[in-house]
Amino acid sequence: MLDTSAFICGFDPSYINEEAYTVPEVEAELLENSLPKLRFYMAVESGKLRIIEPSHQYLNIVREVSGEVGDIGLLSKADMAILALALQLKEAGQNPTIITEDYSIQNVAEKLGIKHMPLASLGIRYQLHWTLYCPACGKRYPSNQKITTCERCGTELKRKPLKKTLIKRE
Ligand SMILES: [Zn+2]
Structure with a gap:
């Protein structure tokens, strides 16, 4: 399971042996003509990456649980869909692990009993910096703040990824 942050941080599905999954909303979140988008398309073309839309039933569960843990305002549509698809695959007896740098996804995944893994555990050492902003008036907030409304x-x-920095070089 790959979320937007995994692609932005440089994850390439050809690194792993198993088939990878993502959702249509992640494709939409990746910038056109960017390297992450290119990697995304190449992985789909090679059959390595499957795009699946989660069913409403699981989206509803994710919405409910992320509301309970207080992360609902921090999750994008793509983030919700990733969590919903992971839950759906898990219920179907599959063994999904979400590869993500996103703390809110990690929080909600934890609550749902879904395995998650940061990119660093795969030898990728980028850290993603987030910014929290108001889409109406443009005011920015520190990304670690727990507020959800302007x-x-x-x-x-x-919320959107601001930049990535290289943490450590081998
Ligand atoms: Zn505002």
Whole structure:
């Protein structure tokens, strides 16, 4: 299972032997003509990466659980879909692990009993920095803040990856 952050941080599905899964929303979140997007398309073409849309039933469970753990405002549509698909595959008896750098996804995955793994455990040593922003008035917030709505205008905050930094070189 690969989320947006996995692609942005340089994960290439050809690193692993198993088939990888993702959701249509991740494709939409990756910038056109970027290296992550190129890797995404190449993996789909080679049959390494399968794009599956999770069913509503699982999206509803994820929405409920992420509300309970307080991460709902921090999850994008793609993040929710990744979690829902992981849950769906798990219920179908598969053994999914979400590869993600995203703390909110890790939190909710934990709560759902889904395995997750940071990229560093695969030898990729990038760290993703997030920014929290208001899509209506543009005000920015520190990404570690637990607020979900804009203090200025009350709009629900969105989150996006700001940059990645190389942590360690072998
Ligand atoms: Zn605002």
